[in-house]
Amino acid sequence: MSDFRKTAPLVHSVDKIDFIEPVRRLLPGGTAFFSLYGGNQEVVKLDFSFKAGSWYEHNKLESLMAASMISEGTSGKTASEIANRFDFYGAQLSSVPYYDNNYVSLLALKKHLPNLLPLLAEIIHDASFPVHEFEINRQKRRQRALVDAEKVGLVAQRTFLRTILGEKHPYAPVASPDAYNLVTLEGARDHYKTHYFSHNATLFASGDVDSSVERLVEHYFGTGWGMPGQFRDNQPDAISADEKRIFVERENANQNAVTIGKRVPTQHHPDSAGLKLLATILGGYFGSRLMSNLREEKGLTYGIHASVVSFVRDAIFMVHAEVTAEKTEEAVREIFYEMQRLCDEPVSETELEPLRNFLLGRMLEDFDGPFARSQSFSSLYEAELSVSYFDHIIHTIRYTTPEQIRELARKYLVPETMYTVIAGKK
């Protein structure tokens, strides 16, 4: 009955990905404006990106609190008037803090934009930081941090970042929920005033962006706003801890979280793309070495991942898993065993070919549709890379040889250079 199933259908590999760059226009106020038309729903997404992430803050959490206050009141409108208007038109507004750039995004039906853009402009230009709303937001965040402090996975990852970067580094997460008691309204407002201005913004419009939408955007965001001048760029050095193995005790845990890794070169370094390929072989997809070994062969974990996390000014290689508490040492040993194996033996083409195809498929997805394209180009520009970076990635995926992969492993995956953080039961 099923003889014809014995032969697999012919597999086509991804041969071409369309990297057409969005047109860049400089609005008179200094904002770079990119518009990406596409999709078949009458929906538009606007993404403002400000160089205003934790990298730029004077004190911890100012960037985060600034982002949380964007829609909490202006000199002319209360938080509830603002919320009512966005909700009434079914729009999704978000203001998200991040490590390098902070984002303010609006996702809405095109037909409501004439009613929404004046308000979006008002909150971005003129957020007033009322004290009542600030305190409520601070409490909310603090409570969430209290709950997060009970999750071994987050505890391990955050401790790991603090360990390899140093407590004071702008990319390092705060050590305790008490940090929320220290951040001030003045600090957050100052961060907003000195970072959310027109010259410091990039705007991506994606979806059903026709000329009427572009005109609206230019009308409300074309002229300059805000006050540049006190803008400052941090130049910290990362200070990694001396101790390479850290244990954070959580006596009631019945699974331990393990994070292992180190700092690696940024995306501007020629090894970066190859290193991402290497991390994928180790633990970046379901068929990876770590998943096959720790999950599919030994059943030690529900999932284990290896990746390179890229910030603009740093990059981190890391492996993370939550494992049976009693078998933590076995899991750590196996993770190092798999790293060492990549240093010792070249990867076979049989293993590499599906991996190449898999990664090309993910790349294809990154450019499928206007919202995905917008996201991809926004990350590219944020990292100050040019479109040729995508070709470089494709080339790396296609042509990196087993020998080159082994060289990269010997350069970056030597077990002795890794930091290990375990959160859980001893």
Add this chain to the structure above:
Amino acid sequence: VQHASGTNNAFTSNDLTNYYITLPANNIETALWLESDRMLGPKFTKKGLDVQKKVVIEEFRQRNLNKPYGDVWHLLRNLVYKVHPYRWPTIGLVPEHIEEATLEEVKDFFYHHYAPNNAVLVISGNISHGEALEQTKKWFGDIPCREIAPYSPLPEPVQEEDREITVYRDVPIDTFYIGWHMCSRNERDFYALDLLSDILSNGSSSRFEVKLVKEQKLFTEADAYLTGENEPGLFVATGKPAAGVDIHAAKERMLEEILMTVETSITDYELEKVKNRVEADLLINEIGYLEKAIQLASFEILGDASEINRQGQHYQEITAKNLLEAARNVFRNGNKNTLNYLSINNRTK
């Protein structure tokens, strides 16, 4: 699948199991080849089962045992349902249930559920209807129908008395979950109650957010939502009180806010606002082809895939009077189930 540049995964809910593959359009045949092979029957081996049992037990620990508030749904379902299979979380009540599963049981479940006459296949993306049909016939046409395990669960008896349990756990903040029995997914009241839950808690201008979080500073989080299952599900209200606020006082205020919807009609403005939100959300949810495929499959299992086209209309037709009636049915005396989930640290103080 990886060889064909794709990804695949699966999820289970109380109503269905969903396997999905996303790959470039010109590799669709690889996906159908693999899925049809899976439907014909996996290789059931003792070793394979033993490893996967360990993996799922780790999943159980990661999601439910080792995470703050991770066992809430185990407790709540058990409180709310006494008869209906919804009382079982999909992952099982305790890890021992996974440990004790035998190869025979797993096989038996497979051959009485994973069958062409019990499955829905959705293909969405850059492919014509004609080609999709032809390919489906080629790969699935010869798989025989199977005897499907009869499914006729006893309906949950009407609840006559409120229930309440209190547990103490090692969590930093007290919380509560309240569940009321409501109608099934395809009744009109479902749409009314979905809008009502939006009025109460969806967005910064919702009643909970404006009154309970911002004006009265009783909560840092306050939420209301539907479980949205195919058979009669739950209307859920939950919240975390602000620091220093007594959980029971906060809970009583939230209940008052909910009961106001039984006594006073919702205003036209609020109703229009949540309907606009639904209109936008439905359109936005149509953008991704994976989301669209999953929704189509769910509606077909519920009875009719083309219901996806009528969702907007169902919501628009709801009146303030419908809301009032639906609220009265749900928030009636005796229909309430309260789980107080308290911090063990507060107990010893």
